[in-house]
Amino acid sequence: MPRDNVQIGMGHASIHQKIDRYFLEIGLGLNPYALRRGRLREIIVLESATDAQLAELGLRREEILSFVFRDILAV
Numbered sequence: 001m002p003r004d005n006v007q008i009g010m011g012h013a014s015i016h017q018k019i020d021r022y023f024l025e026i027g028l029g030l031n032p033y034a035l036r037r038g039r040l041r042e043i044i045v046l047e048s049a050t051d052a053q054l055a056e057l058g059l060r061r062e063e064i065l066s067f068v069f070r071d072i073l074a075v
Contacts, residue, residue, distance in 0.1 A: 015043060022065040039068050 004024045019036050035041075046054065054060065059067055 015040070015047065019065060035069065042068050
């Protein structure tokens, strides 16, 4: 039976789970659906980059979410 719900995974956690966990870790226990939806493309592009490419941007992999949401969250 075909599945219609395609999930993009990064390691052991999906991108959505990773974003949810990020917001929980910084103390915002909310469902960031609208925030996530609007920035998902940028997150996917950065998650797909190599560590060297991220370093050229001055980023480490664990900083991607704080970078993407930097305009609305001062963490």
